[in-house]
Amino acid sequence: MSTFTSAPNPAGGTTGTPTDGRNGTMNATTTETGRRPRLSGMTWLVWRQHRAAFWSILAVTALSVAWMVYQRGQMMDFLDGYGYPAKSLDEAGDRFQEYSRAFSPVSTGLQAVPILFGVFLGAPLLAGDLENGTAKLVAVQSMSRTRWLATKLALAGLVVVVSTGVLSAVFGWWWNPVKSESSVADWTSAEAFNTTGPVPVALTLVSVFGGVAIGVVLRRTLMAMVVTFGFTVAVQLVWAYSIESLGNAVTVTTNKGVMGDNVFPSLPRGAYEIDQSYLTGSGDLVGWSTCSGSQTDAARQACLDKADVVGWSVEYLPMSQMNGMQWFGASILFALTAVVVAFLFFWGRKRLV
Structure with a gap:
């Protein structure tokens, strides 16, 4: 039985395996190493x-x-x-x-x-x-x-x-x-x-x-x-x-009142504020709208004093x-x-x- 091997021909059919023209031996140079990886x-x-x-x-x-x-x-x-x-x-x-x-x-x-x-x-x-x-x-x-x-x-x-x-x-x-x-x-x-x-x-x-x-x-x-x-x-x-x-919310508080300059907590740059409330002397939180119906600053301050409000409580998420x-x-x-x-x-x- 013949052991001749054949390879596909681009034009169709098969062709014999290429050999060296000088001594008839098979040429060791192939195109296998030059092939690109392909899905299969x-x-x-x-x-x-x-x-x-x-x-x-x-x-x-x-x-x-x-x-x-x-x-x-x-x-x-x-x-x-x-x-x-x-x-x-x-x-x-x-x-x-x-x-x-x-x-x-x-x-x-x-x-x-x-x-x-x-x-x-x-x-x-x-x-x-x-x-x-x-x-x-x-x-x-x-x-x-x-x-x-x-x-x-x-x-x-x-x-x-x-x-x-x-x-x-x-x-x-x-x-x-x-x-x-x-x-x-x-x-x-x-x-x-x-x-x-x-x-x-x-x-x-x-x-x-x-x-x-x-x-x-x-x-x-x-x-x-x-x-x-x-x-x-x-x-x-x-x-x-x-x-x-x-995230883990961070809470910052103040005790310098809620009216006036520089009484609101300073938050880090880019911080996302979740909630803000008034802080009382006993540590309880009340809504920031407390006493908002007061007509004058003096009346509002009197209302805040009565509620024992001492500062702000702000909850936020830092960008970090x-x-x-x-x-x-x-x-x-x-x-x-x-x-x-x-x-x-x-x-x-x-x-x-």
């Missing part, structure tokens, strides 16, 4: 199936990054010429508004990313295969359903992490020089807190994998997208309501806690994502066909 097997199949969504996400990410880099360059040119931070931006008036206004639309877009990814990437990821019957082909293939599911989730998760991670890092880099300026963005607001650090990644992952789980249960793409929209909006609302609880609050909140979201993924594998062992 299940990874290639999943990427090809969802390549339109994946490439669209990466392309929009690249364009958004380019825009933010440009905007930061413009802002830094102004700040350097103005003399910030030696000079307060309060004195800049409308001149800085041209640059600060650019934050709002970009931040709004970044806050919408978890919702958009959940609805248009997460919900159809498996629901489409279940609805049109493609998932049934997995059961008759040599590769298991578990591997198919793991590959789908891994590639989608990788695209999400890369995209949101880059967007978060670049937006934080843009905002960081003026992060202490509440006129630009309050650091406890969704505009800044949900668009920097690990929070965008965590919110998007739980939205996407939550959408996948909804699609697996409902098995209808359009219905899954609608329900996922409601789910992701609910996640955003609950998260926004919980931001303040992620922002990073810790973000990681603490993100860890909760990552844990929730892990629970959803565990459910998907548990459900997929028997019902993902």
Whole structure:
């Protein structure tokens, strides 16, 4: 039997293995080392199936990054010429508004990313295969359903992490020089807190994998997208309501009265004020509106003396806690994502066909 080997010919058919023309021996030089790494097997199949969504996400990410880099360059040119931070931006008036206004639309877009990814990437990821019957082909293939599911989730998760991670890092880099300026963005607001650090990644992952789980249960793409929209909006609302609880509030008090100059507590720059109350001599707190109905300062002071008010009590969150609050909140979201993924594998062992 002949042992002649053949190799594919670009034009079709096969050609013999190349040999050295001088002695007939096989040429040791091959093109193997020059080949680029390429996807294969299940990874290639999943990427090809969802390549339109994946490439669209990466392309929009690249364009958004380019825009933010440009905007930061413009802002830094102004700040350097103005003399910030030696000079307060309060004195800049409308001149800085041209640059600060650019934050709002970009931040709004970044806050919408978890919702958009959940609805248009997460919900159809498996629901489409279940609805049109493609998932049934997995059961008759040599590769298991578990591997198919793991590959789908891994590639989608990788695209999400890369995209949101880059967007978060670049937006934080843009905002960081003026992060202490509440006129630009309050650091406890969704505009800044949900668009920097690990929070965008965590919110998007739980939205996407939550959408996948909804699609697996409902098995209808359009219905899954609608329900996922409601789910992701609910996640955003609950998260926004919980931001303040992620930090440890600091309380500062005074005992120099509440009327007059320099009697209100001095808070650190960028601090977020949660609440303020009057402090009584016994240490109790009363609302700051106490005695507000008094017609004159003398009458109000008499009212305050009667209530034994001696100073202010202010509760606030320092900006130094922002990073810790973000990681603490993100860890909760990552844990929730892990629970959803565990459910998907548990459900997929028997019902993902």
